[in-house]
Amino acid sequence: MSKVLRKVIRIGSRESKLAVTQSQIVIEAIQKAHPEIEIELVTMKTTGDIILNKSLEKVGGKGLFVKELDIALREGRIDLSVHSLKDMPMEIPEDLPLIGFSKREDPRDAIIIKDGFNIDTDAGIMGSSSKRRILQLKRLYPNLEYKLLRGNVQTRLRKLEEEDYNATVLALAGIKRLGLENVVSKILSTEEMIPAAGQGILAVQGRSGEDYSFLEDFFSKESAIVSSCERAFVTALNGGCTSPIAGYAQISGDEIELRGLYCEEDSEEICIGTIHGDCKDAVKLGETLAKRLKPKKWR
CATH class of the missing domain: 3.30.160.40 (Porphobilinogen deaminase, C-terminal domain)
Structure with a gap:
């Protein structure tokens, strides 16, 4: 493994506010440990961010959130990429390994409820794209109907406000990183709602054979x-x-x-x-x- 420390690091990220915020966490860690390194954030829209009217499994799975960033890594346009680990596919290319993981943020799921709606007794619509969440929520809230709702945090909150959804559920980690705790109506324990694998953890992906020792203190x-x-x-x-x-x-x-x-x-x-x-x-x-x-x- 090469031990030549780069002077400029290009970090790839999805364009969403949460993705950029999470990449900024990594950037700040690098800057704190190595102020001599210049860092450039490179954002891009992934296929998974563009196709929102279908469930992920119908359009290609979680890999759609990383495809464009993987290409940029291979082509050398970025040096590493930052992802929510729960959004990473299980099969990771050998040439683009996961090189490390952040300290875990709160792994629980949170429910956001439209004003005036009683989730325990009222009939209404819960918006979610996750079968994992829907199956567990049905046991807690059999009174609800469940419909597809995809998009980044801001998109889902906007759709909750403007469309016929009465509630939605999001990872609390992302809500906290965005400073939006005030929108949370209820936090589900990990017994009520078992989280997705890796939920709350940031994964850093790089190229095999490269030196990423500048991130050792962060992992x-x-x-x-x-x-x-x-x-x-x-x-x-x-x-x-x-x-x-x-x-x-x-x-x-x-x-x-x-x-x-x-x-x-x-x-x-x-x-x-x-x-x-x-x-x-x-x-x-x-x-x-x-x-x-x-x-x-x-x-």
Whole structure:
């Protein structure tokens, strides 16, 4: 690995306000540790940001949020890219590895409710594009109808205000990073709503063989461990498919606990389970829980 430290670092980001804010977190960390490095932010609109009238699985999956940034990395137009880990596909190209992860922000989901609507008793419409969220919300709010709602945070809040949605649900991490905690009506515990794998963690992607030592102080070892556990769980359940899957790992000392959810595509039969063990076995634990939760008839 080359140890020649660059004088200029170009960081790639999606154009949304949240994506830019998250990239700025990485920029500030680099500037603090290495004030001698000049940093350039390069933003671009991804296919996933453009197509909002269809669910992700119908138009190509999570890879649509990274495709353009991957191309820019390969072509050398950027030196690294910043992503919400929960939006990253499970299969990562060998030439564009995930080089590190941020400290985890709040992993919970938050409900935003239109003024005057009682989510516990009123009949209404919950907007979401996530099967993971919808399946779990149906158990909490069977009185609601669930309709597709996609877009960045600001787009979803605007649609909630202007269209016939009565509520929507967003990752609390993004809301906090944008300073929009005031819009939150209710925060769901990780027991009520198991988060998506990697939720609350920022992933930095780079090119293989490059020196990224300037980010060593920013990266979190704990996030690397829990994300490896959660993503191993999803991957073992064919996580690139459209089946609803959730996984949330927590570390206590040298032990890690993973709580996972799986539901076969076109079914609403949810399987939830928990496993714990040594942190050094994080990947194996994720794979083991996946085998436990996937019934034989679905294997």
